[in-house]
Amino acid sequence: MSPDWAKSFQDVPRSHFLPDVMWPHDMTTGLCVAVDKRQDPQAWQRYADSDDPVVTQWDDGAHDGHEPGKVFSSSSSMPSLVFSMLADLDVKPGQRVLEIGTGTGWNAALLAHRLGAGSIVTVEVDGAVAARAREALERFGLPVEVVHGDGFLGYGAGAQRAPYDRVIATCGLRKVPFAWVEQSSAGGVILVPWGTCYGPGEATARLVVAEDRRSASGPFTRPVGFMRMRSQRFVRPRHDEYVPAGAEETADTSFTTLREAELLGTGGFDVIGFALGLRVPGVAHTVDREREGRRAVWFYGRSDRSWAVVVFRAGREEAKVYQSGPRRLWDEVEAARRWWVEQERPSFNRFGLTVDADGGRAWLDSPDNPV
Structure with missing residues:
Protein backbone atom coordinates (compact mmCIF):
# COMPACT_ATOMS: atom_id res chain seq x y z
CA MET A 1 0.00 0.00 0.00
CA SER A 2 1.31 3.43 -0.93
CA PRO A 3 2.09 5.81 1.95
CA ASP A 4 -0.53 8.36 0.88
CA TRP A 5 -3.35 5.87 1.57
CA ALA A 6 -1.88 3.81 4.41
CA LYS A 7 -3.05 6.11 7.21
CA SER A 8 -6.61 6.30 5.84
CA PHE A 9 -6.89 2.53 5.65
CA GLN A 10 -5.48 2.29 9.18
CA ASP A 11 -7.75 4.96 10.66
CA VAL A 12 -10.96 4.03 8.80
CA PRO A 13 -11.67 0.33 9.39
CA ARG A 14 -14.07 -1.45 7.06
CA SER A 15 -15.70 -3.12 10.08
CA HIS A 16 -17.33 0.15 11.15
CA PHE A 17 -19.42 0.18 7.96
CA LEU A 18 -20.50 -3.47 7.82
CA PRO A 19 -23.89 -4.70 9.09
CA ASP A 20 -24.22 -7.20 11.95
CA VAL A 21 -25.36 -9.88 9.51
CA MET A 22 -23.28 -10.18 6.36
CA TRP A 23 -22.36 -12.78 3.75
CA PRO A 24 -18.64 -13.08 2.91
CA HIS A 25 -18.23 -14.22 -0.69
CA ASP A 26 -15.78 -17.03 -1.44
CA MET A 27 -14.15 -16.11 -4.75
CA THR A 28 -13.11 -19.72 -5.37
CA THR A 29 -16.42 -21.48 -4.81
CA GLY A 30 -18.77 -18.58 -5.45
CA LEU A 31 -20.62 -19.40 -2.22
CA CYS A 32 -21.84 -17.03 0.48
CA VAL A 33 -22.44 -18.03 4.10
CA ALA A 34 -24.05 -15.74 6.66
CA VAL A 35 -21.96 -14.47 9.57
CA ASP A 36 -23.81 -12.88 12.49
CA LYS A 37 -21.82 -10.55 14.73
CA ARG A 38 -24.12 -11.26 17.67
CA GLN A 39 -23.69 -15.03 17.37
CA ASP A 40 -20.01 -15.27 16.41
CA PRO A 41 -18.22 -11.93 16.88
CA GLN A 42 -14.76 -13.43 16.30
CA ALA A 43 -15.68 -14.89 12.90
CA TRP A 44 -17.46 -11.67 11.98
CA GLN A 45 -14.36 -9.61 12.81
CA ARG A 46 -12.12 -12.02 10.96
CA TYR A 47 -14.13 -11.62 7.77
CA ALA A 48 -14.42 -7.86 8.27
CA ASP A 49 -10.62 -7.66 8.38
CA SER A 50 -10.12 -10.10 5.47
CA ASP A 51 -9.54 -9.36 1.81
CA ASP A 52 -12.87 -10.97 0.88
CA PRO A 53 -15.80 -9.21 -0.76
CA VAL A 54 -18.80 -9.14 1.57
CA VAL A 55 -22.44 -9.17 0.44
CA THR A 56 -24.51 -6.77 2.54
CA GLN A 57 -27.88 -6.89 0.74
CA TRP A 58 -29.81 -9.41 -1.36
CA ASP A 59 -32.63 -8.94 -3.87
CA ASP A 60 -32.78 -5.13 -3.62
CA GLY A 61 -33.72 -5.38 0.05
CA ALA A 62 -36.66 -7.79 -0.42
CA HIS A 63 -34.66 -10.59 1.26
CA ASP A 64 -34.94 -11.50 4.93
CA GLY A 65 -33.21 -14.06 7.13
CA HIS A 66 -29.75 -15.58 7.23
CA GLU A 67 -29.96 -17.79 4.14
CA PRO A 68 -28.52 -16.19 0.99
CA GLY A 69 -31.05 -14.60 -1.35
CA LYS A 70 -31.26 -14.98 -5.12
CA VAL A 71 -29.18 -12.01 -6.32
CA PHE A 72 -26.74 -9.92 -4.31
CA SER A 73 -27.57 -6.24 -4.72
CA SER A 74 -25.12 -4.40 -2.45
CA SER A 75 -21.72 -5.27 -1.05
CA SER A 76 -18.39 -4.18 0.36
CA SER A 77 -15.61 -4.84 -2.14
CA MET A 78 -12.29 -6.56 -1.44
CA PRO A 79 -10.07 -4.04 0.38
CA SER A 80 -7.24 -4.72 -2.08
CA LEU A 81 -9.55 -3.74 -4.95
CA VAL A 82 -10.76 -0.66 -3.09
CA PHE A 83 -7.16 0.46 -2.63
CA SER A 84 -6.22 -0.28 -6.25
CA MET A 85 -9.09 1.82 -7.57
CA LEU A 86 -8.35 4.69 -5.19
CA ALA A 87 -4.73 4.57 -6.31
CA ASP A 88 -5.88 4.79 -9.95
CA LEU A 89 -8.15 7.70 -9.04
CA ASP A 90 -5.08 9.64 -7.85
CA VAL A 91 -6.80 12.27 -5.73
CA LYS A 92 -5.02 15.46 -4.70
CA PRO A 93 -5.66 17.83 -1.77
CA GLY A 94 -8.39 20.35 -2.53
CA GLN A 95 -10.12 18.23 -5.14
CA ARG A 96 -13.86 17.45 -5.23
CA VAL A 97 -15.02 13.88 -5.78
CA LEU A 98 -18.32 12.40 -6.96
CA GLU A 99 -18.85 8.73 -6.08
CA ILE A 100 -21.51 6.66 -7.86
CA GLY A 101 -22.66 3.77 -5.67
CA THR A 102 -22.34 4.51 -1.95
CA GLY A 103 -22.83 0.95 -0.71
CA THR A 104 -21.73 0.71 2.91
CA GLY A 105 -20.10 4.15 2.82
CA TRP A 106 -16.59 2.83 3.49
CA ASN A 107 -15.12 4.00 0.17
CA ALA A 108 -16.58 7.49 0.68
CA ALA A 109 -15.15 7.51 4.21
CA LEU A 110 -11.66 6.71 2.94
CA LEU A 111 -11.91 9.57 0.44
CA ALA A 112 -13.27 11.90 3.13
CA HIS A 113 -10.36 11.01 5.44
CA ARG A 114 -7.96 12.16 2.73
CA LEU A 115 -9.82 15.16 1.35
CA GLY A 116 -12.35 16.19 3.99
CA ALA A 117 -16.02 15.24 4.20
CA GLY A 118 -17.10 18.45 2.50
CA SER A 119 -15.22 17.49 -0.65
CA ILE A 120 -17.14 14.25 -1.28
CA VAL A 121 -20.60 13.65 -2.70
CA THR A 122 -21.82 10.05 -3.01
CA VAL A 123 -24.97 8.89 -4.81
CA GLU A 124 -26.87 5.68 -3.98
CA VAL A 125 -29.94 4.41 -5.85
CA ASP A 126 -31.26 2.31 -2.95
CA GLY A 127 -32.89 4.42 -0.25
CA ALA A 128 -32.31 1.96 2.59
CA VAL A 129 -28.65 1.47 1.63
CA ALA A 130 -28.17 5.24 1.40
CA ALA A 131 -29.72 5.78 4.84
CA ARG A 132 -27.49 3.16 6.50
CA ALA A 133 -24.37 4.58 4.86
CA ARG A 134 -25.29 8.13 5.87
CA GLU A 135 -25.77 7.04 9.47
CA ALA A 136 -22.48 5.12 9.52
CA LEU A 137 -20.56 8.08 8.06
CA GLU A 138 -22.04 10.52 10.55
CA ARG A 139 -21.42 8.13 13.45
CA PHE A 140 -17.78 7.85 12.39
CA GLY A 141 -17.41 11.62 12.24
CA LEU A 142 -17.20 11.95 8.45
CA PRO A 143 -20.56 13.48 7.46
CA VAL A 144 -20.27 13.03 3.70
CA GLU A 145 -23.23 14.20 1.64
CA VAL A 146 -25.12 11.02 0.71
CA VAL A 147 -27.63 11.54 -2.08
CA HIS A 148 -30.47 9.08 -2.67
CA GLY A 149 -30.87 9.09 -6.45
CA ASP A 150 -29.93 7.62 -9.81
CA GLY A 151 -26.18 7.88 -10.18
CA PHE A 152 -26.48 7.52 -13.97
CA LEU A 153 -27.51 11.18 -13.93
CA GLY A 154 -24.53 12.14 -11.81
CA TYR A 155 -25.21 14.99 -9.39
CA GLY A 156 -24.85 18.33 -11.03
CA ALA A 157 -28.15 20.21 -11.10
CA GLY A 158 -28.12 22.73 -8.27
CA ALA A 159 -25.05 21.14 -6.68
CA GLN A 160 -22.42 23.65 -5.64
CA ARG A 161 -19.64 21.08 -5.84
CA ALA A 162 -19.78 20.44 -9.61
CA PRO A 163 -17.67 20.38 -11.66
CA TYR A 164 -15.85 17.51 -9.99
CA ASP A 165 -12.16 16.79 -10.24
CA ARG A 166 -12.72 13.06 -9.84
CA VAL A 167 -15.65 10.71 -10.50
CA ILE A 168 -15.51 7.10 -9.32
CA ALA A 169 -18.14 4.41 -9.90
CA THR A 170 -18.35 1.35 -7.66
CA CYS A 171 -20.82 -0.49 -9.89
CA GLY A 172 -20.36 -2.04 -13.32
CA LEU A 173 -21.57 -0.21 -16.42
CA ARG A 174 -22.13 -1.06 -20.06
CA LYS A 175 -22.70 2.58 -20.99
CA VAL A 176 -20.91 5.53 -19.40
CA PRO A 177 -23.26 8.55 -19.22
CA PHE A 178 -22.03 11.73 -20.85
CA ALA A 179 -23.47 13.57 -17.82
CA TRP A 180 -20.40 12.47 -15.87
CA VAL A 181 -18.15 14.14 -18.43
CA GLU A 182 -20.25 17.30 -18.38
CA GLN A 183 -20.04 17.43 -14.57
CA SER A 184 -16.24 16.98 -14.53
CA SER A 185 -13.54 19.59 -14.74
CA ALA A 186 -11.08 19.76 -17.62
CA GLY A 187 -8.31 17.26 -16.94
CA GLY A 188 -10.47 15.47 -14.39
CA VAL A 189 -10.51 11.70 -14.03
CA ILE A 190 -13.48 9.34 -14.35
CA LEU A 191 -12.81 5.82 -13.07
CA VAL A 192 -15.47 3.29 -14.03
CA PRO A 193 -15.80 -0.51 -14.21
CA TRP A 194 -16.95 -1.17 -17.78
CA GLY A 195 -17.78 -4.17 -19.90
CA THR A 196 -20.01 -5.42 -22.70
CA CYS A 197 -23.13 -7.59 -22.78
CA TYR A 198 -21.00 -10.54 -23.96
CA GLY A 199 -20.49 -11.69 -20.37
CA PRO A 200 -19.63 -10.57 -16.86
CA GLY A 201 -16.04 -9.59 -17.66
CA GLU A 202 -15.19 -5.98 -16.82
CA ALA A 203 -12.17 -3.74 -16.45
CA THR A 204 -11.71 -0.32 -14.90
CA ALA A 205 -11.42 2.46 -17.46
CA ARG A 206 -9.43 5.50 -16.33
CA LEU A 207 -10.80 8.32 -18.46
CA VAL A 208 -9.24 11.78 -18.53
CA VAL A 209 -11.61 14.62 -19.42
CA ALA A 210 -10.52 16.68 -22.43
CA GLU A 211 -9.76 20.36 -22.07
CA ASP A 212 -12.95 21.28 -23.95
CA ARG A 213 -14.92 18.88 -21.70
CA ARG A 214 -16.60 17.35 -24.75
CA SER A 215 -15.08 13.90 -24.25
CA ALA A 216 -13.11 11.70 -21.87
CA SER A 217 -10.68 8.99 -22.88
CA GLY A 218 -8.16 6.62 -21.41
CA PRO A 219 -6.93 3.03 -21.02
CA PHE A 220 -8.32 0.18 -18.99
CA THR A 221 -6.22 -0.54 -15.91
CA ARG A 222 -7.21 -3.91 -14.46
CA PRO A 223 -9.89 -6.63 -14.61
CA VAL A 224 -12.64 -6.31 -11.98
CA GLY A 225 -16.02 -7.76 -11.12
CA PHE A 226 -18.80 -5.50 -9.82
CA MET A 227 -22.53 -5.60 -9.37
CA ARG A 228 -23.95 -3.75 -12.31
CA MET A 229 -25.73 -0.45 -12.10
CA ARG A 230 -29.36 -1.40 -11.56
CA SER A 231 -30.55 0.33 -14.71
CA GLN A 232 -27.96 -1.64 -16.73
CA ARG A 233 -28.33 -5.08 -15.23
CA PHE A 234 -27.76 -7.99 -17.54
CA VAL A 235 -30.95 -9.83 -18.46
CA ARG A 236 -30.06 -13.40 -19.35
CA PRO A 237 -31.54 -14.40 -22.72
CA ARG A 238 -34.37 -16.90 -22.49
CA GLN A 343 -2.83 -8.39 -32.45
CA GLU A 344 -0.42 -10.39 -30.23
CA ARG A 345 -3.06 -11.23 -27.60
CA PRO A 346 -3.38 -7.75 -26.08
CA SER A 347 -4.09 -7.55 -22.36
CA PHE A 348 -6.50 -5.16 -20.66
CA ASN A 349 -4.15 -2.18 -20.52
CA ARG A 350 -3.74 -2.07 -24.31
CA PHE A 351 -7.46 -1.47 -24.68
CA GLY A 352 -9.10 1.85 -23.93
CA LEU A 353 -12.39 3.72 -24.02
CA THR A 354 -13.53 7.12 -25.27
CA VAL A 355 -16.84 8.64 -24.14
CA ASP A 356 -18.55 11.66 -25.70
CA ALA A 357 -22.07 12.87 -26.47
CA ASP A 358 -22.43 10.18 -29.16
CA GLY A 359 -21.69 7.31 -26.75
CA GLY A 360 -18.66 5.15 -25.98
CA ARG A 361 -16.04 3.61 -28.30
CA ALA A 362 -13.43 1.05 -27.35
CA TRP A 363 -9.99 1.14 -28.93
CA LEU A 364 -6.70 -0.72 -29.06
CA ASP A 365 -3.44 1.12 -28.27
CA SER A 366 -4.83 4.49 -29.44
CA PRO A 367 -8.19 6.28 -29.70
CA ASP A 368 -7.46 6.46 -33.45
CA ASN A 369 -7.59 2.63 -33.66
CA PRO A 370 -11.16 1.59 -32.77
CA VAL A 371 -11.75 -2.06 -31.98
Whole structure:
Protein backbone atom coordinates (compact mmCIF):
# COMPACT_ATOMS: atom_id res chain seq x y z
CA MET A 1 0.00 0.00 0.00
CA SER A 2 1.31 3.43 -0.93
CA PRO A 3 2.09 5.81 1.95
CA ASP A 4 -0.53 8.36 0.88
CA TRP A 5 -3.35 5.87 1.57
CA ALA A 6 -1.88 3.81 4.41
CA LYS A 7 -3.05 6.11 7.21
CA SER A 8 -6.61 6.30 5.84
CA PHE A 9 -6.89 2.53 5.65
CA GLN A 10 -5.48 2.29 9.18
CA ASP A 11 -7.75 4.96 10.66
CA VAL A 12 -10.96 4.03 8.80
CA PRO A 13 -11.67 0.33 9.39
CA ARG A 14 -14.07 -1.45 7.06
CA SER A 15 -15.70 -3.12 10.08
CA HIS A 16 -17.33 0.15 11.15
CA PHE A 17 -19.42 0.18 7.96
CA LEU A 18 -20.50 -3.47 7.82
CA PRO A 19 -23.89 -4.70 9.09
CA ASP A 20 -24.22 -7.20 11.95
CA VAL A 21 -25.36 -9.88 9.51
CA MET A 22 -23.28 -10.18 6.36
CA TRP A 23 -22.36 -12.78 3.75
CA PRO A 24 -18.64 -13.08 2.91
CA HIS A 25 -18.23 -14.22 -0.69
CA ASP A 26 -15.78 -17.03 -1.44
CA MET A 27 -14.15 -16.11 -4.75
CA THR A 28 -13.11 -19.72 -5.37
CA THR A 29 -16.42 -21.48 -4.81
CA GLY A 30 -18.77 -18.58 -5.45
CA LEU A 31 -20.62 -19.40 -2.22
CA CYS A 32 -21.84 -17.03 0.48
CA VAL A 33 -22.44 -18.03 4.10
CA ALA A 34 -24.05 -15.74 6.66
CA VAL A 35 -21.96 -14.47 9.57
CA ASP A 36 -23.81 -12.88 12.49
CA LYS A 37 -21.82 -10.55 14.73
CA ARG A 38 -24.12 -11.26 17.67
CA GLN A 39 -23.69 -15.03 17.37
CA ASP A 40 -20.01 -15.27 16.41
CA PRO A 41 -18.22 -11.93 16.88
CA GLN A 42 -14.76 -13.43 16.30
CA ALA A 43 -15.68 -14.89 12.90
CA TRP A 44 -17.46 -11.67 11.98
CA GLN A 45 -14.36 -9.61 12.81
CA ARG A 46 -12.12 -12.02 10.96
CA TYR A 47 -14.13 -11.62 7.77
CA ALA A 48 -14.42 -7.86 8.27
CA ASP A 49 -10.62 -7.66 8.38
CA SER A 50 -10.12 -10.10 5.47
CA ASP A 51 -9.54 -9.36 1.81
CA ASP A 52 -12.87 -10.97 0.88
CA PRO A 53 -15.80 -9.21 -0.76
CA VAL A 54 -18.80 -9.14 1.57
CA VAL A 55 -22.44 -9.17 0.44
CA THR A 56 -24.51 -6.77 2.54
CA GLN A 57 -27.88 -6.89 0.74
CA TRP A 58 -29.81 -9.41 -1.36
CA ASP A 59 -32.63 -8.94 -3.87
CA ASP A 60 -32.78 -5.13 -3.62
CA GLY A 61 -33.72 -5.38 0.05
CA ALA A 62 -36.66 -7.79 -0.42
CA HIS A 63 -34.66 -10.59 1.26
CA ASP A 64 -34.94 -11.50 4.93
CA GLY A 65 -33.21 -14.06 7.13
CA HIS A 66 -29.75 -15.58 7.23
CA GLU A 67 -29.96 -17.79 4.14
CA PRO A 68 -28.52 -16.19 0.99
CA GLY A 69 -31.05 -14.60 -1.35
CA LYS A 70 -31.26 -14.98 -5.12
CA VAL A 71 -29.18 -12.01 -6.32
CA PHE A 72 -26.74 -9.92 -4.31
CA SER A 73 -27.57 -6.24 -4.72
CA SER A 74 -25.12 -4.40 -2.45
CA SER A 75 -21.72 -5.27 -1.05
CA SER A 76 -18.39 -4.18 0.36
CA SER A 77 -15.61 -4.84 -2.14
CA MET A 78 -12.29 -6.56 -1.44
CA PRO A 79 -10.07 -4.04 0.38
CA SER A 80 -7.24 -4.72 -2.08
CA LEU A 81 -9.55 -3.74 -4.95
CA VAL A 82 -10.76 -0.66 -3.09
CA PHE A 83 -7.16 0.46 -2.63
CA SER A 84 -6.22 -0.28 -6.25
CA MET A 85 -9.09 1.82 -7.57
CA LEU A 86 -8.35 4.69 -5.19
CA ALA A 87 -4.73 4.57 -6.31
CA ASP A 88 -5.88 4.79 -9.95
CA LEU A 89 -8.15 7.70 -9.04
CA ASP A 90 -5.08 9.64 -7.85
CA VAL A 91 -6.80 12.27 -5.73
CA LYS A 92 -5.02 15.46 -4.70
CA PRO A 93 -5.66 17.83 -1.77
CA GLY A 94 -8.39 20.35 -2.53
CA GLN A 95 -10.12 18.23 -5.14
CA ARG A 96 -13.86 17.45 -5.23
CA VAL A 97 -15.02 13.88 -5.78
CA LEU A 98 -18.32 12.40 -6.96
CA GLU A 99 -18.85 8.73 -6.08
CA ILE A 100 -21.51 6.66 -7.86
CA GLY A 101 -22.66 3.77 -5.67
CA THR A 102 -22.34 4.51 -1.95
CA GLY A 103 -22.83 0.95 -0.71
CA THR A 104 -21.73 0.71 2.91
CA GLY A 105 -20.10 4.15 2.82
CA TRP A 106 -16.59 2.83 3.49
CA ASN A 107 -15.12 4.00 0.17
CA ALA A 108 -16.58 7.49 0.68
CA ALA A 109 -15.15 7.51 4.21
CA LEU A 110 -11.66 6.71 2.94
CA LEU A 111 -11.91 9.57 0.44
CA ALA A 112 -13.27 11.90 3.13
CA HIS A 113 -10.36 11.01 5.44
CA ARG A 114 -7.96 12.16 2.73
CA LEU A 115 -9.82 15.16 1.35
CA GLY A 116 -12.35 16.19 3.99
CA ALA A 117 -16.02 15.24 4.20
CA GLY A 118 -17.10 18.45 2.50
CA SER A 119 -15.22 17.49 -0.65
CA ILE A 120 -17.14 14.25 -1.28
CA VAL A 121 -20.60 13.65 -2.70
CA THR A 122 -21.82 10.05 -3.01
CA VAL A 123 -24.97 8.89 -4.81
CA GLU A 124 -26.87 5.68 -3.98
CA VAL A 125 -29.94 4.41 -5.85
CA ASP A 126 -31.26 2.31 -2.95
CA GLY A 127 -32.89 4.42 -0.25
CA ALA A 128 -32.31 1.96 2.59
CA VAL A 129 -28.65 1.47 1.63
CA ALA A 130 -28.17 5.24 1.40
CA ALA A 131 -29.72 5.78 4.84
CA ARG A 132 -27.49 3.16 6.50
CA ALA A 133 -24.37 4.58 4.86
CA ARG A 134 -25.29 8.13 5.87
CA GLU A 135 -25.77 7.04 9.47
CA ALA A 136 -22.48 5.12 9.52
CA LEU A 137 -20.56 8.08 8.06
CA GLU A 138 -22.04 10.52 10.55
CA ARG A 139 -21.42 8.13 13.45
CA PHE A 140 -17.78 7.85 12.39
CA GLY A 141 -17.41 11.62 12.24
CA LEU A 142 -17.20 11.95 8.45
CA PRO A 143 -20.56 13.48 7.46
CA VAL A 144 -20.27 13.03 3.70
CA GLU A 145 -23.23 14.20 1.64
CA VAL A 146 -25.12 11.02 0.71
CA VAL A 147 -27.63 11.54 -2.08
CA HIS A 148 -30.47 9.08 -2.67
CA GLY A 149 -30.87 9.09 -6.45
CA ASP A 150 -29.93 7.62 -9.81
CA GLY A 151 -26.18 7.88 -10.18
CA PHE A 152 -26.48 7.52 -13.97
CA LEU A 153 -27.51 11.18 -13.93
CA GLY A 154 -24.53 12.14 -11.81
CA TYR A 155 -25.21 14.99 -9.39
CA GLY A 156 -24.85 18.33 -11.03
CA ALA A 157 -28.15 20.21 -11.10
CA GLY A 158 -28.12 22.73 -8.27
CA ALA A 159 -25.05 21.14 -6.68
CA GLN A 160 -22.42 23.65 -5.64
CA ARG A 161 -19.64 21.08 -5.84
CA ALA A 162 -19.78 20.44 -9.61
CA PRO A 163 -17.67 20.38 -11.66
CA TYR A 164 -15.85 17.51 -9.99
CA ASP A 165 -12.16 16.79 -10.24
CA ARG A 166 -12.72 13.06 -9.84
CA VAL A 167 -15.65 10.71 -10.50
CA ILE A 168 -15.51 7.10 -9.32
CA ALA A 169 -18.14 4.41 -9.90
CA THR A 170 -18.35 1.35 -7.66
CA CYS A 171 -20.82 -0.49 -9.89
CA GLY A 172 -20.36 -2.04 -13.32
CA LEU A 173 -21.57 -0.21 -16.42
CA ARG A 174 -22.13 -1.06 -20.06
CA LYS A 175 -22.70 2.58 -20.99
CA VAL A 176 -20.91 5.53 -19.40
CA PRO A 177 -23.26 8.55 -19.22
CA PHE A 178 -22.03 11.73 -20.85
CA ALA A 179 -23.47 13.57 -17.82
CA TRP A 180 -20.40 12.47 -15.87
CA VAL A 181 -18.15 14.14 -18.43
CA GLU A 182 -20.25 17.30 -18.38
CA GLN A 183 -20.04 17.43 -14.57
CA SER A 184 -16.24 16.98 -14.53
CA SER A 185 -13.54 19.59 -14.74
CA ALA A 186 -11.08 19.76 -17.62
CA GLY A 187 -8.31 17.26 -16.94
CA GLY A 188 -10.47 15.47 -14.39
CA VAL A 189 -10.51 11.70 -14.03
CA ILE A 190 -13.48 9.34 -14.35
CA LEU A 191 -12.81 5.82 -13.07
CA VAL A 192 -15.47 3.29 -14.03
CA PRO A 193 -15.80 -0.51 -14.21
CA TRP A 194 -16.95 -1.17 -17.78
CA GLY A 195 -17.78 -4.17 -19.90
CA THR A 196 -20.01 -5.42 -22.70
CA CYS A 197 -23.13 -7.59 -22.78
CA TYR A 198 -21.00 -10.54 -23.96
CA GLY A 199 -20.49 -11.69 -20.37
CA PRO A 200 -19.63 -10.57 -16.86
CA GLY A 201 -16.04 -9.59 -17.66
CA GLU A 202 -15.19 -5.98 -16.82
CA ALA A 203 -12.17 -3.74 -16.45
CA THR A 204 -11.71 -0.32 -14.90
CA ALA A 205 -11.42 2.46 -17.46
CA ARG A 206 -9.43 5.50 -16.33
CA LEU A 207 -10.80 8.32 -18.46
CA VAL A 208 -9.24 11.78 -18.53
CA VAL A 209 -11.61 14.62 -19.42
CA ALA A 210 -10.52 16.68 -22.43
CA GLU A 211 -9.76 20.36 -22.07
CA ASP A 212 -12.95 21.28 -23.95
CA ARG A 213 -14.92 18.88 -21.70
CA ARG A 214 -16.60 17.35 -24.75
CA SER A 215 -15.08 13.90 -24.25
CA ALA A 216 -13.11 11.70 -21.87
CA SER A 217 -10.68 8.99 -22.88
CA GLY A 218 -8.16 6.62 -21.41
CA PRO A 219 -6.93 3.03 -21.02
CA PHE A 220 -8.32 0.18 -18.99
CA THR A 221 -6.22 -0.54 -15.91
CA ARG A 222 -7.21 -3.91 -14.46
CA PRO A 223 -9.89 -6.63 -14.61
CA VAL A 224 -12.64 -6.31 -11.98
CA GLY A 225 -16.02 -7.76 -11.12
CA PHE A 226 -18.80 -5.50 -9.82
CA MET A 227 -22.53 -5.60 -9.37
CA ARG A 228 -23.95 -3.75 -12.31
CA MET A 229 -25.73 -0.45 -12.10
CA ARG A 230 -29.36 -1.40 -11.56
CA SER A 231 -30.55 0.33 -14.71
CA GLN A 232 -27.96 -1.64 -16.73
CA ARG A 233 -28.33 -5.08 -15.23
CA PHE A 234 -27.76 -7.99 -17.54
CA VAL A 235 -30.95 -9.83 -18.46
CA ARG A 236 -30.06 -13.40 -19.35
CA PRO A 237 -31.54 -14.40 -22.72
CA ARG A 238 -34.37 -16.90 -22.49
CA HIS A 239 -32.98 -19.96 -24.18
CA ASP A 240 -36.32 -21.30 -25.38
CA GLU A 241 -37.10 -18.03 -27.16
CA TYR A 242 -33.95 -18.50 -29.25
CA VAL A 243 -33.74 -22.27 -29.51
CA PRO A 244 -37.20 -23.85 -29.49
CA ALA A 245 -37.58 -27.61 -29.55
CA GLY A 246 -36.11 -29.09 -32.71
CA ALA A 247 -34.18 -25.94 -33.67
CA GLU A 248 -30.82 -27.72 -33.67
CA GLU A 249 -32.08 -30.14 -36.32
CA THR A 250 -32.55 -27.30 -38.83
CA ALA A 251 -29.51 -25.22 -37.84
CA ASP A 252 -26.37 -24.98 -39.96
CA THR A 253 -23.63 -27.24 -38.66
CA SER A 254 -19.86 -27.19 -38.89
CA PHE A 255 -16.79 -28.14 -36.87
CA THR A 256 -14.01 -26.16 -35.21
CA THR A 257 -10.59 -27.15 -33.97
CA LEU A 258 -10.62 -24.34 -31.42
CA ARG A 259 -10.14 -25.71 -27.91
CA GLU A 260 -12.36 -24.93 -24.96
CA ALA A 261 -9.58 -23.12 -23.05
CA GLU A 262 -8.73 -21.07 -26.15
CA LEU A 263 -12.29 -19.74 -26.20
CA LEU A 264 -13.01 -19.41 -22.49
CA GLY A 265 -9.58 -18.68 -21.03
CA THR A 266 -8.53 -19.89 -17.64
CA GLY A 267 -10.85 -17.96 -15.33
CA GLY A 268 -13.38 -15.18 -14.88
CA PHE A 269 -10.73 -12.44 -15.13
CA ASP A 270 -9.12 -13.70 -18.35
CA VAL A 271 -8.84 -11.04 -21.06
CA ILE A 272 -10.15 -13.25 -23.87
CA GLY A 273 -13.82 -12.85 -22.93
CA PHE A 274 -13.37 -9.10 -22.57
CA ALA A 275 -11.70 -8.85 -25.99
CA LEU A 276 -14.34 -10.97 -27.71
CA GLY A 277 -17.07 -8.77 -26.27
CA LEU A 278 -15.42 -5.72 -27.83
CA ARG A 279 -15.21 -7.31 -31.28
CA VAL A 280 -18.62 -9.02 -31.31
CA PRO A 281 -21.14 -6.32 -30.31
CA GLY A 282 -24.65 -7.11 -29.21
CA VAL A 283 -23.97 -10.75 -28.33
CA ALA A 284 -24.33 -12.49 -24.97
CA HIS A 285 -22.88 -15.87 -24.16
CA THR A 286 -23.42 -18.47 -21.45
CA VAL A 287 -21.35 -21.51 -20.52
CA ASP A 288 -23.07 -24.73 -19.48
CA ARG A 289 -21.69 -26.83 -16.69
CA GLU A 290 -19.55 -29.74 -17.79
CA ARG A 291 -21.54 -32.98 -17.83
CA GLU A 292 -19.84 -36.30 -18.52
CA GLY A 293 -17.03 -34.66 -20.47
CA ARG A 294 -19.37 -32.45 -22.51
CA ARG A 295 -19.67 -28.67 -22.30
CA ALA A 296 -21.80 -26.39 -24.48
CA VAL A 297 -21.13 -22.68 -24.95
CA TRP A 298 -24.13 -20.70 -26.23
CA PHE A 299 -24.25 -17.36 -28.04
CA TYR A 300 -27.36 -15.17 -28.40
CA GLY A 301 -27.88 -12.09 -30.58
CA ARG A 302 -29.34 -9.21 -28.57
CA SER A 303 -31.04 -7.46 -31.50
CA ASP A 304 -32.50 -10.51 -33.24
CA ARG A 305 -32.98 -14.23 -32.62
CA SER A 306 -29.65 -15.38 -34.01
CA TRP A 307 -27.99 -18.07 -31.91
CA ALA A 308 -25.06 -20.46 -32.00
CA VAL A 309 -23.62 -23.19 -29.82
CA VAL A 310 -20.28 -24.96 -29.80
CA VAL A 311 -20.15 -28.33 -28.07
CA PHE A 312 -16.80 -29.40 -26.62
CA ARG A 313 -16.24 -33.06 -25.76
CA ALA A 314 -13.29 -34.40 -23.79
CA GLY A 315 -10.78 -36.28 -25.92
CA ARG A 316 -12.06 -35.04 -29.28
CA GLU A 317 -9.97 -32.92 -31.64
CA GLU A 318 -12.96 -31.09 -33.09
CA ALA A 319 -16.06 -29.49 -31.57
CA LYS A 320 -19.40 -29.40 -33.35
CA VAL A 321 -21.01 -26.04 -34.03
CA TYR A 322 -24.67 -25.20 -34.64
CA GLN A 323 -25.80 -21.72 -35.69
CA SER A 324 -29.01 -20.15 -36.92
CA GLY A 325 -30.43 -16.72 -37.72
CA PRO A 326 -29.42 -13.62 -39.70
CA ARG A 327 -26.05 -13.40 -37.94
CA ARG A 328 -23.47 -16.19 -38.08
CA LEU A 329 -22.56 -15.72 -34.44
CA TRP A 330 -19.98 -18.48 -34.18
CA ASP A 331 -18.25 -17.23 -37.32
CA GLU A 332 -18.07 -13.77 -35.74
CA VAL A 333 -16.70 -15.12 -32.46
CA GLU A 334 -14.11 -17.27 -34.20
CA ALA A 335 -13.01 -14.32 -36.36
CA ALA A 336 -12.80 -12.11 -33.26
CA ARG A 337 -10.49 -14.56 -31.56
CA ARG A 338 -8.27 -14.75 -34.66
CA TRP A 339 -8.07 -10.95 -34.62
CA TRP A 340 -7.04 -10.98 -30.95
CA VAL A 341 -4.26 -13.49 -31.70
CA GLU A 342 -3.11 -11.45 -34.70
CA GLN A 343 -2.83 -8.39 -32.45
CA GLU A 344 -0.42 -10.39 -30.23
CA ARG A 345 -3.06 -11.23 -27.60
CA PRO A 346 -3.38 -7.75 -26.08
CA SER A 347 -4.09 -7.55 -22.36
CA PHE A 348 -6.50 -5.16 -20.66
CA ASN A 349 -4.15 -2.18 -20.52
CA ARG A 350 -3.74 -2.07 -24.31
CA PHE A 351 -7.46 -1.47 -24.68
CA GLY A 352 -9.10 1.85 -23.93
CA LEU A 353 -12.39 3.72 -24.02
CA THR A 354 -13.53 7.12 -25.27
CA VAL A 355 -16.84 8.64 -24.14
CA ASP A 356 -18.55 11.66 -25.70
CA ALA A 357 -22.07 12.87 -26.47
CA ASP A 358 -22.43 10.18 -29.16
CA GLY A 359 -21.69 7.31 -26.75
CA GLY A 360 -18.66 5.15 -25.98
CA ARG A 361 -16.04 3.61 -28.30
CA ALA A 362 -13.43 1.05 -27.35
CA TRP A 363 -9.99 1.14 -28.93
CA LEU A 364 -6.70 -0.72 -29.06
CA ASP A 365 -3.44 1.12 -28.27
CA SER A 366 -4.83 4.49 -29.44
CA PRO A 367 -8.19 6.28 -29.70
CA ASP A 368 -7.46 6.46 -33.45
CA ASN A 369 -7.59 2.63 -33.66
CA PRO A 370 -11.16 1.59 -32.77
CA VAL A 371 -11.75 -2.06 -31.98
